Amino acid sequence: QQQVKQSPQSLIVQKGGISIINCAYENTAFDYFPWYQQFPGKGPALLIAIRPDVSEKKEGRFTISFNKSAKQFSLHIMDSQPGDSATYFCAASASGAGSYQLTFGKGTKLSVIP
Amino acid sequence: DSGVTQTPKHLITATGQRVTLRCSPRSGDLSVYWYQQSLDQGLQFLIHYYNGEERAKGNILERFSAQQFPDLHSELNLSSLELGDSALYFCASSVDGVQETQYFGPGTRLLVL
Numbered sequence: 001q002q003q004v005k006q007s008p009q010s011l012i013v014q015k016g017g018i019s020i021i022n023c024a025y026e027n028t029a030f031d032y033f034p035w036y037q038q039f040p041g042k043g044p045a046l047l048i049a050i051r052p053d054v055s056e057k058k059e060g061r062f063t064i065s066f067n068k069s070a071k072q073f074s075l076h077i078m079d080s081q082p083g084d085s086a087t088y089f090c091a092a093s094a095s096g097a098g099s100y101q102l103t104f105g106k107g108t109k110l111s112v113i114p
Numbered sequence: 115d116s117g118v119t120q121t122p123k124h125l126i127t128a129t130g131q132r133v134t135l136r137c138s139p140r141s142g143d144l145s146v147y148w149y150q151q152s153l154d155q156g157l158q159f160l161i162h163y164y165n166g167e168e169r170a171k172g173n174i175l176e177r178f179s180a181q182q183f184p185d186l187h188s189e190l191n192l193s194s195l196e197l198g199d200s201a202l203y204f205c206a207s208s209v210d211g212v213q214e215t216q217y218f219g220p221g222t223r224l225l226v227l
Contacts, residue, residue, distance in 0.1 A: 044204070100214075101147060106156045107156060
């Protein structure tokens with residue numbers, strides 16, 4: 001059972017454009033939603049994260065939008081740059097059980113073309 | 115650089131063999147998580163250790179085991195290896211049992227021939 005569904009699998013955006021990646025989750029116990037960025041040959045690195053008590057969080061060119069009722073959240077990358085070309089993973093975890101393992105989406109490979 | 119180190123970077127071995135992957139968390143981090151990344155399954159949680167104790171198990175095969183030592187480094191042992199075990203293995207660390215950023219290491223790429 002895939003608990004976090006991510007789309008699209010791949011995305012090509014022109015430089016300066018907006019990249020949008022969507023995720024949906026099923027487990028209502030999830031209460032922490034990070035996005036990770038991964039470059040080839042590297043480990044995932046935290047980009048931005050949100051908790052369900054807010055509907056939007058912005059850090060620089062990166063924004064997470066969160067819709068608790070729809071159990072969906074999305075990453076928007078404004079003014080996309082070639083250096084943003086990477087694979088992006090949404091994830092979710094649940095508090096309260098003493099372990100905060102991440103459940104990941106399948107990833108979106110973003111290519112930003114000049 | 116996340117501050118998490120993993121060795122070796124690459125590992126090539128044969129089916130039926132046993133290997134040990136090592137992870138050193140960031141200084142001060144008590145939690146170590148292990149994840150497996152494969153093309154078909156994506157990133158999947160294997161096991162979590164906190165200050166030497168096992169906290170949670172995910173999709174970890176019985177052929178796999180892990181431990182965290184008093185100096186907080188962790189080892190993931192993979193035995194009776196199969197072709198399907200070929201994958202990237204990441205460890206991640208976080209400060210303590212609080213839900214917050216997990217810092218990932220560079221990974222160990224395992225190839226089973």
